[in-house]
Amino acid sequence: MIQLWHCQDARSFRALWALEELGLPYELKLLPFPPRMRQPEYLEVNPLGTIPFLVDGETRMSESAAIAQYLATRDGPTPLSIQPGEADYGAWLNWLHLGEATLTFPQTLVLRYRVFEPGRAEAAADDYERWFFARLKAVDRALADGRDWLCAGRFTAADISVGYALLLARSLKIDDKFPPAVAAYWERLRSREGFKRAKAAQKDDSVAAPAFPT
């Protein structure tokens, strides 16, 4: 059985969402945020202290976009994956990585300096919010032809990766600045049954911790 260590609405949501979209059985290990401080024994599972962490047999993974790709391909092709040889294979990989490296990274600085350590570097938080919206133009441009999803005319793990960045923007309360096409894309993403199931799965009143981010 796949095991996933997760904090509410943190990057591990990508893995949880992919599991739900694929209908794979899994065991969810819900942690308070940040686990490094609030559940130090977690460092024995993942010495980095970060989430996600996924165990599947001998496989150990700690990168959320890579986990989404892994789950989408582990048992062979699924609708969430695009295969080498398909026209959008390269675009799929690019969006998968862009969601984390280009769209989530600047937001983590907004999170740190606006939410977790206010007053220390507010200018940096403002700068990295602008950085995020400058990079988000790539998503806006891709949607300009009226497509519903980023690649191959269907919902894929690329939409999960980019979709998580939009979820984080909502947590940061900057989603009111989404351009209209991105706002409509976000509505499509969060209307999916798989997204709703993932949201429901992470609700556990026994985890006495604030959601991520608070």
Ligand SMILES: N[C@@H](CCC(=O)N[C@@H](CS)C(=O)NCC(=O)O)C(=O)O
């Ligand atoms: N690039 C990694 C980043 C993982 C990461 O930094 N996760 C954050 C939460 S979103 C975390 O665990 N922070 C807690 C900490 O650094 O102690 C990924 O995409 O999964």
